[in-house]
Amino acid sequence: DAGVTQSPTHLIKTRGQQVTLRCSPKSGHDTVSWYQQALGQGPQFIFQYYEEEERQRGNFPDRFSGHQFPNYSSELNVNALLLGDSALYLCASSWLAGASYEQYFGPGTRLTVT
Amino acid sequence: GQQVMQIPQYQHVQEGEDFTTYCNSSTTLSNIQWYKQRPGGHPVFLIQLVKSGEVKKQKRLTFQFGEAKKNSSLHITATQTTDVGTYFCARKNYGGSQGNLIFGKGTKLSVKP
Numbered sequence: 001d002a003g004v005t006q007s008p009t010h011l012i013k014t015r016g017q018q019v020t021l022r023c024s025p026k027s028g029h030d031t032v033s034w035y036q037q038a039l040g041q042g043p044q045f046i047f048q049y050y051e052e053e054e055r056q057r058g059n060f061p062d063r064f065s066g067h068q069f070p071n072y073s074s075e076l077n078v079n080a081l082l083l084g085d086s087a088l089y090l091c092a093s094s095w096l097a098g099a100s101y102e103q104y105f106g107p108g109t110r111l112t113v114t
Numbered sequence: 115g116q117q118v119m120q121i122p123q124y125q126h127v128q129e130g131e132d133f134t135t136y137c138n139s140s141t142t143l144s145n146i147q148w149y150k151q152r153p154g155g156h157p158v159f160l161i162q163l164v165k166s167g168e169v170k171k172q173k174r175l176t177f178q179f180g181e182a183k184k185n186s187s188l189h190i191t192a193t194q195t196t197d198v199g200t201y202f203c204a205r206k207n208y209g210g211s212q213g214n215l216i217f218g219k220g221t222k223l224s225v226k227p
Contacts, residue, residue: 031212031213033213040219041220042202042204042218042220043157043215045214048211048214050211056210056214058214090157092157094213096212096213101145102159103147103212103215105156105159106156108156
């Protein structure tokens with residue numbers, strides 16, 4: 001049973017560019033939440049996708065957008081990258097329909113913006 | 115606000131010593147979750163506490179939820195080098211669903227063999 005997977009592992013982008021990160025949830029899970037973790041900080045909630053719609057959103061600008069596909073996988077898009085967007089991007093999956101509270105995190109994508 | 119404060123920020127212990135990290139909120143919590151993140155790794159769910167005064171044990175780890183549901187603690191007895199990592203508490207965001215979590219800044223534990 002595969003856990004949460006994310007791609008790519010690492011990414012280097014230039015300021016102003018756009019980036020797409022991908023996440024496949026744990027088998028049986030229907031919900032994907034995205035987090036940004038700056039160095040030395042706790043993860044910060046970006047948004048959550050369930051039934052292919054954005055259900056919850058944290059305090060992040062519209063430059064951050066996402067998508068969820070029918071197979072429950074998800075993408076995080078960031079436009080007009082800023083130096084401050086450099087962070088570890090984590091996705092977490094859970095089974096919302098089953099009222100499960102445990103969040104399973106993927107290994108993350110390390111984004112560096114130069 | 116909704117933030118959860120964790121203390122201490124760092125803890126260095128000798129292997130075999132005990133370790134405790136504390137998580138505090140200015141508002142009542144519906145529940146509190148604890149996660150562990152190994153160096154270079156990702157957060158791994160440890161436990162969720164829901165009831166006032168709740169105490170749960172996982173081998174050498176003891177988790178407590180305060181009577182007023184405004185604070186929580188994680189205690190590790192006789193630390194081992196495998197306990198190294200950052201321990202985060204996390205609360206559910208107001209009006210949010212499961213998965214919409216607010217994390218503390220974490221307590222980074224180092225263990226000297």
